[in-house]
């Protein structure tokens with residue numbers, strides 16, 4: 001039997017400015033802390049393999065400090081003999097910044113469609129994977145599998161690591177469900193020789209089944225990256241693999257709670273607005289993320305975010321937004 005730790009979407013560098021222009025509570029450390037917790041778990045529980053399903057980083061232009069903080073803590077885990085498999089995600093534009101750690105004998109990178117055959121505890125495993133395909137994965141998926149190069153006749157256990165949307169994956173507070181489409185892998189596209197699929201990209205943890213019955217596991221992100229994730233439990237998976245059985249358990253990570261509240265539209269003087277906000281803030285934990293939505297646009301002229309931050313606990317993240325329907329920008333918060 002082999003023990004595997006699977007996580008994804010660590011988004012390191014999220015709200016972690018190197019030279020912040022303003023001094024406010026940042027969420028960046030929450031992501032690094034959960035990342036370290038996961039690596040510590042890998043050592044404590046003596047896992048044989050660790051898989052990162054992609055979106056290691058929050059964006060593709062990554063400050064050197066963030067790169068160092070991401071890669072440095074991997075070394076002690078690699079040195080303990082844990083095999084690591086990393087999938088480049090869409091946030092790093094399907095390419096991870098190069099590091100000397102890539103040359104470690106236990107570090108395996110899916111920098112192109114490829115596979116690594118490794119015997120672990122007497123079990124032969126083919127670890128296959130490919131970097132995130134950002135467009136038309138439905139069309140390309142069969143070719144990628146050919147390039148990964150599984151020997152479908154082999155007795156080895158066959159694992160696929162990727163960073164894609166899969167048909168029937170569910171996201172967001174409204175339970176948006178992915179349908180078949182050019183950018184979605186269909187449930188009938190997974191060949192039956194695969195024993196297990198581990199994927200990043202979808203930020204809600206869930207387990208699907210391919211048409212052939214293969215478990216398709218999303219670990220979800222390690223912290224909430226948007227309000228669409230405010231009801232989701234965050235964490236990672238520990239799996240036990242043998243030739244006859246694959247089982248898994250989800251492990252929860254600490255997360256910040258998120259609250260959204262809309263100002264009453266009739267309140268239009270600064271002092272009363274601030275009192276109403278303080279009143280509301282008293283009902284939520286002091287280290288929450290508090291999103292205040294204005295009821296009418298005029299309130300945006302009266303309230304300044306800097307003033308609000310002074311009136312609320314320093315440990316709280318405060319956002320001030322235009323009224324619903326007047327948002328200056330839209331974002332696709334679902335599968336980031």
Ligand SMILES: [Mn+2]
Pocket residue numbers: 009054055089091201202203221335336
């Ligand atoms: Mn992501």
